[in-house]
Amino acid sequence: MGYIEMWFNRTPVYPLFVNGVEAIFGSNFKTPLKFLQLIFGMLSVWFFIVQMRKNIQLQAFWYLLLAGILVIPYVYNHKIANTILTEAIAYPLYLVVCIQFLLYFFNHNKKHITYGILFLLVLLLTRKQFIFFIPVLLVMVLWVSYQTKTFKKHLPHLVTLVLLPFLISLADSTYHKVAHGYFTNTPWTGIHLLAPAMYVADEEDVTIYTSEDEKAYFTEIYNSVSTKQYNQAAAKAQGEEVISHYVANFAKIANHTIYPIGKERYEKQLSEDDTLIKIDNTTTAMAFPLIKDNFKKWFSLFIKNFSYGFENSKYVLLFVILFFFGISKLKNNQTNIYKAIAFVTCITISNMAVVAVGMHTLKRFIFYNDWVLFFILFMLLATVSNQLEVNKKATKKPPSN
Structure with missing residues (x-):
């Protein structure tokens, strides 16, 4: 009800989305709302898979499996398209933000960092737990600037990222001034x-x-x-x-x-x-x-709360090892697979850390990265399989005359 009635302790984007649908469809808005949330989710999964296939060459089988894993929140447990809760649009926004920043990391095309920041702005005005993206992106942009010797060209993006928390605060306060008469951030922290x-x-x-x-x-x-x-x-x-x-x-x-x-x-x-x-x-x-x-x-x-979100400390150690594995490969082997491993493990660890500071690490707050470990496994298995094929061809004797 907090989102339908635009309560004061709710962040702006999702209540505006819900009330926009209600304004169009009237009292029977819940079915169209679920439908739109499902469509938005499926489009985000499709976009994620299509863009990844262009940049990381895996067999279609692996991407079919990944797509199935990405849609699990819609068909099992959370069933997020059926809920009037922020995750209904936060999850697809999260996937879009992730792929935009991955595309930037892969190709160093500045349009992707621009699109990513715009979507991140919307995401943070939906759920503020994703504030961790800002320091992660600052490091990424600085690293790309150093690697490509384009610091001056990236300066506008660096300044935007530094100012983003203030822009979020301004937008949040402006919304509450218009909707509730108080120029203040959402009072629920x-x-x-x-x-x-x-x-x-x-x-x-x-x-x-x-x-x-x-x-x-x-x-x-x-x-x-x-x-x-x-x-x-x-x-x-x-x-x-x-x-x-x-x-x-x-x-x-x-x-x-x-x-x-x-x-x-x-x-x-x-x-x-x-x-x-x-x-x-x-x-x-x-x-x-x-x-x-x-x-x-x-x-x-x-x-303990941080480890609980990963289920146990062994998975924490696994993610930390995978993160440093990805980072270590960036120095000498800057393939997209290793960039992807470094990025997705970093955001998984960061999201868990932010949630653990001021919440309990329930699945509702951390399911956004449930696909990450599978994605890494698929990439590594495909890499090993391809290398075995190459070695097999290299050692195969030519036919005798």
Whole structure:
């Protein structure tokens, strides 16, 4: 309902998309919405496969398998075309952004970085978790500029990437000014930053705050999560695995403890929207001192949350090895396969890291890269198969006269 009714705590693009479809089709808009989301998704998969085939020569069989894997979110588990949630358009946008930046990495054609940045702008105004693309792209553009000695020609793109967070913030605030009357970023960040910090907090941490309001807010939250056994101390006392306990209780801490306590504290003096802004500002201000004060425990939880998203630490190690394998090959063997391996492993690790900072690594937030490991496997298997064929032909004796 938050997207249909354009709630204040929703980012701009998807509510505008949903309401645009509703404006055209009226009260029966849900079926056309699902259809459009499915079409958008299939077109993005088709575009991804077509462009990859032009730049990485694999047998059609491998690309058929990859296409099947890319459409899994539409037919199994998430069924994202059937949902009124941001992933319905974030996933196809993500694929388009990925292929545009891969094409730039392959061919150094600046039009692809331009298209990619435009699509990235839309993607970030849909889900801000993809902010990691900006530093990744800055490194990529600098590397390409160095390799091709074209730094001056790439300067406009570098400046655009540096300014992109400010452009996102401006667009987000402008939308809320028009739609809700407040020139502010979407106020739904602080509670998610504060939740993991509250999970590892101790009762004595109240002393780090100087504001009486923050002290009182912290005490209410701490007492609630402690009583309901939503914190790390409860997990250890019960002998539960910390990360499983954290993932199971994250939403209870953020959405059902921090938010309602803040709402009750401030709604008597403020309007509903002003209350939401106050909660967001206060929780954001409280999060960083609390993280700093409990950094070792917070960082340990972050690492566990990060690994949980990969299912276990072995897969983390696998992705790290593949990333450095791709990077190491770029120096002497700049084939598109190794560029692709370096890029897709980098964005997979980066996405998981961003999600793990202020969320629980549920599949809904991390499924965007489920295709990556298969894609790498297909490329490596095809490479090995081709090399074996070459070796076989080279060692084959010529026929006798």
